[in-house]
Amino acid sequence: MQTLMDVAELKDRLGGVGQTGKRTVLLDVRWELGDPNGREHYLAGHLPGAVFVDLATELAGPADPGRGRHPLPSLEQFQASARSWGVRSGDVVVAYDNTGNMAAARLWWMLRNAGVADVYLLDGGLAAWGAAGFDVESGERRPAGGDILLSDGAMPVIDAGQAASWGRQGLLLDARAGERYRGEIEPVDPRAGHIPGAVSAPTSANLGPDGKFLPAExxxxxxxGVGVRLDIATAVYCGSGVTAAHQIAALSIAGFPAALFPGSFSEWSNKPSNEVATGTAPYGGGTPAP
Incomplete structure (x- = not known):
């Protein structure tokens, strides 16, 4: 199943070239940890016709120590949000941001999980669109309400109990920056380090210098190189379940399935009884397991 759409293909779709009768809905997911001004960035300039999606309020429920900083919203809440973006049954949905799809991948994963097959990430996002010389518009788009009917459970997930032993039965990838995995810094969560058994695989390494995903090969x-194989069950977490979706998108491009731990380290580290490992090795210390 295709994960990415490039800007040339999107431009053609928006211009009616090669259309198959399906509408194309553009969703702008401008969000970045530490930058609360996504809507302002959207208003200043976005792809023509794109609707703003607020990650913090529409792609997550209220922060909860027992579920993490960005817990998944209820199906009812998510469906109401999708309809407010104007999404209808049968639409082609293209999500993007301006940070290499680090935020937009959350929406991609959620829609795939909700049973929407025709959802794509715009490879390179807003930057790639601008680099191609295509126009943007300012202001806000307010679409007519949609009628999309969403389901749940199309993508695999694990919970904290499964994450606790996943590294012994499969492969658990930590998608955060290496210094957070090692426990050298922790800017937002209660404790520094990683889930015991997890292997460091920073999400940033999925992208080239142009902000596009690396080629599949x-x-x-x-x-x-970090141990992913088709015969080993892979699961992914990050800080709060946002950039882990980017890792799952990259794995999908590479041909590997993977499960998401939605609560991620923000849920794990809030429970005192959960052990936290530090250093470069999956179970703590300075030497990674072979």
Missing amino acids: QLRERFA
Whole structure:
């Protein structure tokens, strides 16, 4: 199943070239940890016709120590949000941001999980659109309400209990920056380090200098280098379940399935009885397991 759409293909779709009768809905998911001004960035300039999606309020429920900083919203809440963006049954949905799809991948994953097959990430996002010389518009788009009917459970997930032993039965990838995995810094969560058994695989390494995903073959080599194989069950977490979706998108491009731990380290580290490992090795210390 295709994960990415490039800007040339999107431009053609918006211009009616090669259309198959399906509408194209553009969703702008401008969000970045530490930058609360996503809507302002959207208003200043976005792809023509794009609707703003607020990650903090529409792609997450209220923060909860027992579920993490960005717990998944209820199906009812998510469906209401999708309809408010104007999404109808049968639409092609293209999500993007301006940070290499680090935020937009959350929406991609959620819609895939909700049974929407025709949802894509715009490879390179807003930057790639601008680099191609295509116009943007300012202001806000307010679409007519949609009628999309969403379901749940199309993508695999694990919970904290499964994460506790996943590293012994499969492969658990930590998608955060290496210094957070090692426990050298922790800017937002209660404790520093990683879930015991997890292997460090920072999400930033999924992208090239242009903010686009690496080619599938390079992604396969990257993930094979950290132990990903088709015969080993892979699961992914990050800080709060947002950039882990980016890792799952990259794994999908490379041909590997993976489960998401939605609560991620923000849920794990809030429970005092959960052990936290530090250092470069999956179970703590300075030497990674072979």
